[in-house]
Structures are given as C-alpha cells and as structure tokens.
Amino acid sequence: xxxxxxxxxxxxxxTLILMQEENGTxxxxxxxxxxxxxxxxxxxxxEEFNFSFNSVKSFSMIVAKRRVxxxxxxxxxxxxxxxxxxxSMFASAIRLASSMNARQIYLFPGFISPVNDVxxxxxxxxxxxxxxxxxxxxxxxxxxxxxxxxxxxVLNTKNTRHLNRGILEGRIYAEATNLxxxxxxxxxxxxxxxxxxxxxxxxALQYGFLIETIAQDKLRRIKMDAFLSVGRGSVKEPKLIIxxxxxxxxxxxEVIALVGKGLTYDSGGYCIKTPDGMxxxxxxxxxAAAVIGAMCAIASMKLKVNVVAIxxxxxxxxxxxxxxxxxxxxxxxxxxxxxxxxxxxGRLTLCDAIHYAIExxxxxxxxxxxxxxxxxxxxxxNQYSVVLTNNETWLEQLKxxxxxxxxxxxxxxxxxxxxxxxxSEIADMKNVGGPLGGAITAGLFLREFVQNxxxxxxxxxxxxxxxxxxxxxxxxxxxxxxxxxxxxxxxxE
Numbered sequence: 001x002x003x004x005x006x007x008x009x010x011x012x013x014x015t016l017i018l019m020q021e022e023n024g025t026x027x028x029x030x031x032x033x034x035x036x037x038x039x040x041x042x043x044x045x046x047e048e049f050n051f052s053f054n055s056v057k058s059f060s061m062i063v064a065k066r067r068v069x070x071x072x073x074x075x076x077x078x079x080x081x082x083x084x085x086x087x088s089m090f091a092s093a094i095r096l097a098s099s100m101n102a103r104q105i106y107l108f109p110g111f112i113s114p115v116n117d118v119x120x121x122x123x124x125x126x127x128x129x130x131x132x133x134x135x136x137x138x139x140x141x142x143x144x145x146x147x148x149x150x151x152x153x154v155l156n157t158k159n160t161r162h163l164n165r166g167i168l169e170g171r172i173y174a175e176a177t178n179l180x181x182x183x184x185x186x187x188x189x190x191x192x193x194x195x196x197x198x199x200x201x202x203x204a205l206q207y208g209f210l211i212e213t214i215a216q217d218k219l220r221r222i223k224m225d226a227f228l229s230v231g232r233g234s235v236k237e238p239k240l241i242i243x244x245x246x247x248x249x250x251x252x253x254e255v256i257a258l259v260g261k262g263l264t265y266d267s268g269g270y271c272i273k274t275p276d277g278m279x280x281x282x283x284x285x286x287x288a289a290a291v292i293g294a295m296c297a298i299a300s301m302k303l304k305v306n307v308v309a310i311x312x313x314x315x316x317x318x319x320x321x322x323x324x325x326x327x328x329x330x331x332x333x334x335x336x337x338x339x340x341x342x343x344x345x346g347r348l349t350l351c352d353a354i355h356y357a358i359e360x361x362x363x364x365x366x367x368x369x370x371x372x373x374x375x376x377x378x379x380x381x382n383q384y385s386v387v388l389t390n391n392e393t394w395l396e397q398l399k400x401x402x403x404x405x406x407x408x409x410x411x412x413x414x415x416x417x418x419x420x421x422x423x424s425e426i427a428d429m430k431n432v433g434g435p436l437g438g439a440i441t442a443g444l445f446l447r448e449f450v451q452n453x454x455x456x457x458x459x460x461x462x463x464x465x466x467x468x469x470x471x472x473x474x475x476x477x478x479x480x481x482x483x484x485x486x487x488x489x490x491x492x493e
Contacts, residue, residue, distance in 0.1 A: 001150065001151060006152045006154055007157070008156070009033070013063065013104075013106060014102055014103050015070075015102035015103075015105045016069070016108060017094075017108065018110060019093070019109045020073075020111060021074075021111045022052050022053070051073075052074045053077070054076070056096060078112075078113070084406045086115060086123045086124075086127075091131050094128050094131045094148070095469075102148050103149050105148050105150070106154055107124070108154045117162035121153075121162070121169075122169045124167065126483075127170075127472055129175065129178065130177060133178045133474055135474070172301055173405075176297035176479075176483075180479035181476070181477040181479040183285070185476050185477045188282040191282065192264055196239070196285060196311070197213045200241050200243060206296075207295070208300075209298075210243065210244040210245070212241075213241050214239070215237065219240060223330070224352040226330070227240070227312045227314065230269075230316050230323065232319075232321050232322055233316065234317040236315050240312055240356070241311040243310075244309075245295060245298055245299050245306070247302060254365060256307050256364070256365045257308050257310060257366050257367065258291040258294060258308070258309040258367050259287075259291070259369070260290055261286070261312075262285045262312055262349070263285055263316055264314070265281055265282060265315045266316045266343070267315075269318060269322055269323065269343060270325060272343075285311075286370075287368070289481075290480065290481030291485065293479060297482065314349065316342070323342060325339055328426065331348075331351050331449070332351075332356060335449070336427040337424075337428065337430070338424040338426055340430045347445050351445070354366055355449050358451055365454045367458065367485065368456075371464050372459045372461055373442045375442070376461045377462040381462055384462070386409075386459035387409045387412070387459075388411070388413075388443035388444070388457040389457065390414065390450070391454040394454050395456065401484050401485075407480055421441050422445055443459070460481055
C-alpha cells in the first residue's frame, strides 16, 4: 500500500475518513466539498454522533454522480491523544474502509494533532500496513481480496519532511513485523529448523546484515548439549542461526544480544501436550521470528548499534532417542540440569544460546524473547508480555519502547527466594519449579546463564497469537516483539 501526504482533496473521491475531536468544530473546512460537509453534518445530527474516542460510523452518498464512502472516526479529547490511541483509531477506520472495498483512502483530520509529525506519520503507516496483512497463501479461493491501494493523508502544509520521515520508519517497523508474522504462521511441515535458517538467510541478503548457521556436528563439538537434547527426538536437524549487525564499528561500543526461542514445533516430547495444546505449536518460534524481524528493521534503519541475534532452532518430538523426564543434561556453560518436564524445553535451548552469545560473540547485554510458559498466559492473558530483569535502568528503556509501540509489558519479580523452586538434589538445577510462579522460575532459570550481564527476559506466550483480529493485529501471529525490540535498540543509539 502506498502512503503519502497531499495538500487538498481531489474533485472525485473514493473513500473519505474524517477524524475529529469530540464535540469539536471541523477546521480547514475550505478543503472539504460543501456537499460533503452538509451530508456529514446531517448524518451526525440524525445519528447523534459526537466523535467520542474510537467511535466509528460509516455511510455512502452520491457526489457528482459518484458514490463516496464516508467514515467518521472519533478522537475524543484531542489533548489526551497518544500514539497508542492513534494506532487504535487508524486500525478501526482502515479496516472498515477495506471492508467497504475502498481503493483510494483520503484521511482528513478536522483538528491539529498534539502528536508530533514524526510519530504521527510513523503510527499512520505502521497501522495501515499491519492492518493490511493477511496470511492467505493456502486458501484456494478468496485469497486475492483486494486491499486499498493508497492512503492519502490530507494536510495543508508545505513542510512534510517530518511526516514523511515518520511514514518511512513506520513502514520499516510494519514490514519487519509482517515478515515475523509470516514466519510464525507457516505450518510446521513447512517451517522446519532448516527452513527457518533459509528464511533468515534471505532476510540477511535483502536487508543487509551478516548471517552464519551452525549444524549439528559442530554443535556437538562445542558442547551445546542442552540445546541438542531437545532436538534429539526429531529427524529434522537442529540449526544455530547467528545474525550480526555492526552499526557502530567502534570497538568500545557494547554488543547487544537478542536471543529468540526457535522451536519450530513443540509436541511436548514425552510429557506430551493435549491435542488442543499442540494445534498452535507452530508458533513456538515466535521469539525467533521477533529477533529476525528486528534485525531486518535495525539494518534497514542503519541504527548505530552493534547487535547479534541468536536462534537455536529445533523441534521437540518423540522417538526412541528423545530425551526423557529424569535425564540429566549438561549445558554449554557446564551447569547440569535435571529434566523434570520435557515440555519445558525452550529454556534448555535458550540457556545454551545465551551462553554462546556471551562466550563466543562477547555480548555485553542480553535480551531473550520466547513463547515460554503457559504461566505467563495464566497471569496476564493475551494483552501483556511478561518481563523479568536484573537491571531496572534498562527496563525503563524497554517500558518507554512499549509505551510507543503499544506492545504492552508487565514486570514480574525476580527475587532470589523463587530460586528454591528450581533447586535440584542431583544436579545444579531443575528445568521446572512446579506449579507455582512458573513464568518467574523460567526466567530465573535463564538468569543463571547471563553471568550478571544486564538482562531482559520477555515471555510472549500470551501475546504471540490472536484468535480473532483486533486493533492492528490479524487472526494468527501478531509479530509481537519486532517493534518493541527495534524501539528499544533505537533508544540506545
């Protein structure tokens, strides 16, 4: 979809979105045809529509023998507008315009927005492209339903530099998020560990970052046995995917590691999931998709940061060689782990990937992101991702990124008292801590491998999928984490 800024409405309209504050007077009315204004005013009076926040109404009328779609979207109190509120408004209006088969959309603001031009342009483009995403490649019919071709933002200004900068950034964020959505939505018979590695290679070639993949033989030699134990039950060979972007080659600049969980399918292993619990387990590589998408955005924007992204990609399956409850495995760090539950496999892959990031890539900071625990879903549902940290200052930057992107986070405590739950009598630790505080103990398990580096743990088990479209999210994968991580790293330039 093309997104641009124009100075006035054309003579012939397809679809007009009028965005207006509650009980406000439309400004710049000279740019709206009189016939349209009269029709809008009559409709508002008849429907008692007052532009309360995110209220939406639509109707059609004939102007110069042409049908014009009119969409009214309420901004409520304009002085209370935020990027998140704008995102919600744009999503509602653009989705409605699409359902009305709009091709050319003209967005006209009836007031001056308090949100600065860069942020406004960013959210406008991001919202439009996120709403436009569909995963329909496997539908035999109906998959080519057209989406609007162009979104024109109508603004009487000669200086569009900041708006256009925001539109470009918003497009980058959205396209990277949609790439992550595509990876997660692919079924597990298509998105195998090898296929994920190939997708990352294509992204590296397109967006301009470095990539390396390590196969099973070398993984054995460097003793990534916790990771390898998870993949033992599958005929699909595990892959370690390493992506690098050196936006600031000064050797004094720190390296930030993004570590994404890459379980392309999770049956639960011998602690097998229920049939319903397995249906969506193609999404267990949502963390991997998030870091791949973030690398695309970071490279596109040429951020002045040094980033390494690591994905330990494998499948957790059942076979005569699969790992078992009661096994003891040795991680790359040398710490031993008693396997209590083979369905707590993600932390076994992540702990080796984190250790690799520190020891081999010399990472100074660690962010891990994973669809890790059902406990996170039980605690926060599908609206907030769980966060644990050992560095409150860095967390504040993540909170600011979340406030801008609308990818909500909520901190859980990382108190040492919880570590008693993962204490083992026969190994250095257990891979689960029982039914209490599961999202916390999973995070604390990973904290044991970060070597006191500044660390953020993001559990996206509840936010990675949607059962129905809402806001900027479609049915299926949300691509959560891409925009959050990109905004965090942008703040660290």
